[in-house]
Amino acid sequence: MIRPPPDHPTLLAARDAFKRGDMRAVLTQARLATRTMPVSSEAWWLLGTAANAESDVVTAAHAFEQAALHAQPGSPAKSQMFVLRGPPLMGDGRMAEAVETTRSGVRLGLGDPASLVKASYTLTNAGLPQEALPLAQKAAELNPRHAEAWYSLGSVQRTLGDIEAAETAFKTSITLTKSPISAYFNLAYLKRWTPDNNHIAELEALSCQSSLEACRVAYALFKEYNDTGQFDAALDCLQLGASLARKLETWTSEEEAAMVCAWKEHLPAQRFTTRDDRPRSGPKRIFIIGLPRSGTTLIERVLAAHSQVQAIGELKAFGVATRKLCDLATPARLDPEVIAAAVKLDPRDIAELYTRETAYLHDGSSAYVIDKLPNNHEYAGLIRLAFPDALIIGLDRNPMDALFGSYKLLFTGAYGWSYTLDDLADHYGHFRDLMTYWKQVLGDGLIDVSLEAVIQDPETEIRRLLDACGLPFEEACLRPHEAKGAVSTASAVQVRKPINAEGVGAWKRYANHLEPLRQRLGAMGYLPLNKESS
Incomplete structure (x- = not known):
């Protein structure tokens, strides 16, 4: 009987860093591990995961490809590695390749909700929501308490125009997660809300852990305050959200x-x-x-x-x-x-x-x-x-x-x-x-x-x-x-x-706030300077 070689110290170090959540250390140790253990699917998986976390999509895509190549045939890991390769390929602009690798993973069989959600995400973002829908549905069926599965399902249903089903899916996701902000954000933009049917109180009660989360809550509140005719409150939220969002952008x-x-x-x-x-x-x-x-x-x-x-x-x-x-x-x-x-x-x-x-x-x-x-x-x-x-x-x-x-x-x-x-x-x-x-x-x-x-x-x-x-x-x-x-x-x-x-003249609800913009466009020659003519 041929025994597999013992795990190399670099692989052990990569595992330890992964447990600590130190992705930079994982990246360093996993690179070394793939050189000393080039057929270790785990070493390549650790490298891909760390590279993805560090936004190095080229390295991540290559690492997950190697992880799939060296994974045991017929094992769940093989199909999972193909699917994990999809998002970094998309990040590198290789959309056709992302679809191909995701389809490969699906053909091999996906039995866990996380992989099904990942595959659904890739196919939806690649413009194939009809292919993504059964995967998101299967994820929610396999684990009805999987919040991300319901969120993914809602996203696909929204894209396909099934608004009622999407509302149910997003609301289900909200009840199952400790971080419901993304689901609330999508829910806000799903349809027009009314004074008797909205989520303003829930949105106001949310705690944000980052500027991006605060942006999403502010924009969601703007949408629902605007829908319900509370324009002063809506404007306050819009200004807050926009000021936070601008700090995240590099445009000049x-x-x-x-x-x-x-x-x-x-x-x-x-x-x-x-x-x-x-x-x-x-x-x-x-x-x-x-x-x-x-x-x-x-x-x-x-x-x-x-x-x-x-x-x-x-x-x-x-x-x-x-x-x-x-x-x-x-x-x-x-x-x-x-x-x-x-x-x-x-x-x-x-x-x-x-x-x-x-x-x-x-x-x-x-x-x-x-x-x-x-x-x-x-x-x-x-x-x-x-x-x-x-x-x-x-x-x-x-x-x-x-x-x-x-x-x-x-x-x-x-x-x-x-x-x-x-x-x-x-x-x-x-x-x-x-x-x-x-x-x-x-x-x-x-x-x-x-x-x-x-x-x-x-x-x-x-x-x-x-x-x-x-x-x-x-x-x-x-x-x-x-x-x-x-x-x-x-x-x-x-x-x-x-x-x-419906959208013609919608800006006039906030005309006072937008007056500096109107004035500048007028001075640039794109609008009449006369306020009433705009």
Whole structure:
């Protein structure tokens, strides 16, 4: 009988550090352990877990891959390691690979709620909530007292539009956890609450352990106070939440201005005077861009109702593909160095990598697919070069409504300009500057859509949009609320209703507080200076 070698001291040290919760020590010792015991699944698991905790997603993804490779065949650990690899792959922008490894784990069989929840999380965030739903359901069935299972189930059901079921799931999660803040936050944004049916008292009684938790509670209270007509209290909570959120963000107006200047410098008009007719693989692309809360989700649903069109979500794939091909050790954000390198790439290489990374989302039957990431406006010119036949649709909305729509939401880790009135104005100026430039160089290749015009005369504007896209008119496009498919954005509940004017002028409830923003936009030339004309 061959005996396995005794555990190496580095593995014992890694285990001990893990028990203490000292992840940096785990990282150091587990690295050593994987060198001395390269076939130890446990050593690789410890390395992956510690790297994940330290936000080193590249190391974590590799470590969990090795842990799966060396895990005993047929053991629960093998499937679990595949699933653990999913989130760090997503963090590294390797979404297709994250889906593949998660599916591998599911095929091998998952029998514990924690792994089922992890798999559900990855598939939901990869735009596959229908695949995620049975996994979250199974997790809750296996352990009805597993709070995270119910939270995961609620998140999937919300994305799929099953609001009543999602409410039940979030409330169940709240009763089972010592940390209910995330569930309360999602519950607040699930539907419109009333004076007789809300969670204000429960939210006010919560204790927060971090600035992020305090942000979530403040924004949830804003939402429910606003729903119930208590606007003074709502504003107090919004200001508190925004001030806390801004401290967590690194966005600066100067960096965004530099990004806009870099595009103008490195992608001049003459780059668009000739067309690259080399074929691209995959379906015809539709990119919907604009400010968040400007109607991008509504237009996505309008087009997704068409028989020839499939919506595949808000994808970061174009930016990720561009940065990967640039191969620069720069931050994830788009900066002048990335732009200078990106414009030297072969645009078709970007297109092909983008297509490979998103192929898992395409059902194969639709001639057109929609990528609706609002801030792809930063890449519009490069998108045109990568996909010469792509349809690029730019949304326009009254800036006060659009900016207030962003200001009143907590975008964790995104849209860092949305938490102060000055930042909102600065960003809008940069946004309009860049969009004006893209319009100059793309001309009719950028299709303009006004949200207010669509609301006022849906049929006329939808017919115009379909014609601009080369699509025949279909009655279903007038009923976007009936379109099938998931919605994972902040508009997930709102777009389940028929086209309406509910959000028009919503900022006026807080007009006094927002007056400095209105004044700045007026001085910048984007609004009439006359208050009554805004």
